[in-house]
Amino acid sequence: MPRESKKAKTARAAEAFDLLTEEYPEAHCELDFVDAFQLGVATILSAQTTDVRVNMVTPELFRRYPGAEALANAAQEDVEQVVKSTGFFRNKSKNIIGFARGLMADHDGAVPKTMAELSALPGVGRKTANVILGNAFGLDEGVVVDTHVKRLTTLLGFTKEKTPEKVERDLMVLFPRDRWTLLAHLLIWHGRRVCDAKKPRCEACTLSGLCPSSRV
DNA sequence: ATCCCGAGGG
DNA sequence: CCCTCTGGAT
Known part of the structure; x- marks a missing residue:
């Protein structure tokens, strides 16, 4: 299978973002502090x-x-x-x-x-x-890469990097800047609710259609 | 046994 | 790049 073109990958990334936004319209930072x-x-x-x-x-x-x-x-x-x-x-x-x-x-x-x-x-x-x-501060200066973000973006084929810094660089290229903060929240929510590290529920996943790792 | 929104140091 | 530091839920 030929390597996915950059354009196709960007389109798939945008689609994934939209689907997750629909799924979790209320996604936010769960360490809720404004201060x-x-x-x-x-x-x-x-x-x-x-x-x-x-x-x-x-x-x-x-x-x-x-x-x-x-x-x-x-x-x-x-x-x-x-x-x-x-x-x-x-x-x-x-x-x-x-x-x-x-x-x-x-x-x-x-x-x-x-x-x-x-x-x-x-x-x-x-x-x-x-x-x-x-x-x-509402400034999109980077993408938070925790274990969920790294796992899901790897499964989705959006990065192959190992260190958080390199994963973050890939995501900053793939997603528009004004989505960086929300992107991390969406992935973290989805990682906890559906794409669990131990038993991912692909059958219930809104991304199964565009995820190369999906079992469905 | 495995997993979890990290930083500092070797 | 690797390791250490630590607790608690599953």
Whole structure:
């Protein structure tokens, strides 16, 4: 089978996006915080865990530390107790405190709006920066690539890359910029609801007609 | 046993 | 590119 042309792949990508939009008109970031600081903290905490568990600890965390200044002055062991159930709690506590201290030191406690400034902050990597820019500031600067996004885009034949950075580059080429943030949400929702990692329900999948990996 | 919206370091 | 750090649901 000849390699799919770039044009055909782009068309298939657009079709997949439209079908998912129909399927999940309400798709949004499930770490629901409008506040950029809190969204950043929640995203750092979401490593190797689910949004559900992050959303269980954040109320108490932000009750104690409502903003960058409070968290910057927190004792790490206190923070560890609050976020313990999300796993990796030692690293995560260090990272969110580092994030808060970076904001205080470099930006007067405010969250910056550029990829370069965000990524320069301790504890903030590419994914957290993308989540903040896309969901708190409405800026499509990149595509969040988590395990769902990577799995589904690989199954769909939209990328063959392994590292999140390279997968993201492929998706940024394949999808128009104003869809980047929503794209990640749609794929994550679909990954959780239908295209599960262990038992994908191809028979119930709206994308089965255009998915090279579909079993139906 | 496997999976989950990550960052930092080797 | 790889590894480590960690808990909890399935």
